Amino acid sequence: MKEYNPVTAEVIDALKAVVGDKYVKTDADVLDVYKSDESLAPSFWKTPEVVVLPANTQEVSEIMKIANRFDVPVTPRSAGTSVSCGAVPAYKGIVLLMERMNHIIELNEDGMYMTVEAGVRTIDIQNAAHEKGLLYAGDPCSSDSCLIGGNLATNAGGNKAVRYGTTRHQVYSIEAVLPTGKIVNLGATLKKCSTGFCLDQLIIGSEGTLGIITKATLKLVPLPPYKLDVLAVFTDLAKATALVPKLIKAGLNPTSVEFMDNNFVRSASDYSDLKLPHYEDGCYDIISIETFNEDELDDKMEKLAAVCEECGATDIVEADDRVWKVRRNCLESTRVFSKVATSEDLVVPVTKIADCIQTLVKESQNYDFRVFCLAHAGDGNLHFQILKCDMSDEDWEKQLKEFRAKAYKYVYGLGGRLSGEHGIGLKRLKYMEEYTDPAELDLMKTIKRAVDPKWILNPGKVIEEN
Template sequence: MMATFNPVTPELLEKLRNVVGDKYVKTDEDYLTAYQTDEEGNSIYFRKPEVVVFPGSTEEVAAIVKLANEYLVPLTPRSAGSGVACGAIPIYHGIVVELERMNKILKFDADNMYATCQTGVLTGDLQAEARKHNLLYAGDPSSAESCQIGGNVANNAGGNKAVKYGTTRHQIYSLKVVTPTGDIVTLGARLQKCSTGLCLEQLLAGSEGILGIITEVTVKLRPLPPYSFNMVCVFKSDEEAFALPNRILKAGIDPTSIEFMDNEALQLTCKFLDMKMPHVDDGCDYVIVTVESFNEDDSDRKMEQLCDLAEANGSIDEFEADARIWKLRKQFAEAARSVDKMFQTEDFVVPLDKIPDITKQLPELRRKYDLYCVTVAHIGDGNIHVLPLNNKGLSPEEWFNKIKAFHHDLFPRVYALGGKMSGEHGIGFKKLEEFEACTPEGELKMIRAIKKALDPNDIMNPGKLVNVG
């Protein structure tokens, strides 16, 4: 059901200017066009806001939210707009709240290993600041150089270190949040354990902007392991590669990450980066394993153990790669975009032992829907990114319909194996219909009840994750 809201009026614009200042309220066509999408390339999803506001403080965010309630105008929180689920697209137009000005690390306590950041701090900047102090901020989406910490929390971003350290939600001590009715609350605390009340900071993590606007995040920092290696294990068959992660974890090697790139993904990215890598021309896949350690002997021992294990599981070669291997892995999405601006990133996640069960169904699905796909995976998390590429030049509408049909076939298979449709990108607007179709009614009822209780006017990122009904 479509929600109905009021349009942004000159009176409301004037009040917004009074809150943030004239130059931080944008209604020029250039801005409205720039904010009609996030990373989404299919124009069928684009919607323009009526105004983009750039608050500079939590108090300004709260005042904007109060105005949105008073005038019954929808709000879309936005950080860097690197999301791939149409989460930051203003489906019902209204106000986009762009948080990029709130970009300061407010406190960095190296001795006690935590930092408090404003929402707009670039994830890569926080990682770099931590490294300066021999510390690690363990959230590491491939988009770290462009995404922001608040956006990471809102999407519970995963990325490349989740095998060892978990996703963004596992890096959080506490959050400062503006609720959908404009109250300012601090949720969580800098504690190692807590059984006091509900764990509301974790409810906000992954809530995709529908339960409030995160304005500050206090994160955990960890000691930076001084030793690490990246081992590339080369496989001729997908099945052998997909069976490896579970065995690595069982062997106690304690990897930081286990990533997969199929041969098509390797070919595409090597070509894009003009890079030559071993065995890519022979049609092989890579499993890239990173292990960090505090002890050099332990690191050497794990490297040997890993090679033995990979060989016993069908790897035809193993080689140690320097950090450039991560350039290859992280630039993959850009390589895909160079072929197709509308590229679609699947993000389903299954239990580790079910990876072979779902991946062996993919060739049949590709044939059935006549899809050219490349695949990378955070395979150590069971999180598979299959990217169908529109290499036949279908129109936005034809491509949209093809992907919808593919989803309606794919997701029930994922759920039948105990999986879910998103491991890290979220539901946003893009998969809302599929989420509602695959999720049990009792769970949907709970989500809608929470949303309605916190956001009685449904003004906070409406039309994302669930329809309130």
């Protein structure tokens, strides 16, 4: 394990010379804010030694050069909405905040692209596109608070990934600062390119370990004028989860397919002060269909209703804003029950998601913790929110370890992986080492060493130095 130098007065002075005294924070109460992210995992939290807020790419570059000169680690941070400890400064050092870099630089309607800085809120990008009759299809559930730089770093998924893909599929090009401080521009506003390595896609999704993305040119698409959201209610978990592959095979091309188990239905409904159909015993599938033709929408809705009925839906109703409010409040609602929890982000082939949910829900019943399950079911990504309830710390850690050992082995046996959208971060680091093919892991480490020879940028995330 690499050892880093502490942040000294000399380092502080060098940082102030770059960004100004106002944007270098060392007060204890400020530093305490940045010891954690949205993950409810206090055992991973670390307090940084300094927080720095650059205003532009050149200042980010100079900060990285300082970090290399003094051998001090840097943790880039967007809005801190990570639930995998991705923004936790594992080795203390410098936390580099991107929030001042919050400008939409260009929105080109004819070219259907938008160039933005990394600190722009995702919802502001979505709204700017909507105003021009366009769609930015990246849509993580935290879009009202997360920043686009964090979305790019983790390759965030979200509600529209079934139809449009994840964040990496919404990007033409990026500007990034490498761990050494060098500034690079990668990718281009092209429909296709076979010119050298695809380096922009290498940095996207690398969780800030290979570079700090400072700008991005994002793809926009025409905004479909016709849309309908449907809530399919099931009182049988097996039937609810079996719906997904049948929807895909029916050729409905849904924009999103979201699943909520009854634990989430009840907790999120209570938190939102709403009561929806079959609150007591229902599992929910929320399906969104979008088209450019009204007749096509009518045809697809008829087919969707038929598939839902065939799968044994108890009720099929229009999903209004109340339904989406309940869905958005799922994770937040569980904090009423426990302040200590962990969120699993498993992903399996879409054809396996029904079996996976049923198997792991059944397995979870052998433990004392409480499990809530939701899924971006249309793309095989399921989330287990596991809550520590009436357990000692020792039992919590022991049982969680046992459950993960069985769950991860099972998921990899289905051809799945540890994370579909949240990333590895610090929380899943040891499991990445355990479950990744050694040759693949060695290739990742070779790339990291080549790009970041001092292992300065976001150390302790994704892969370990050894």
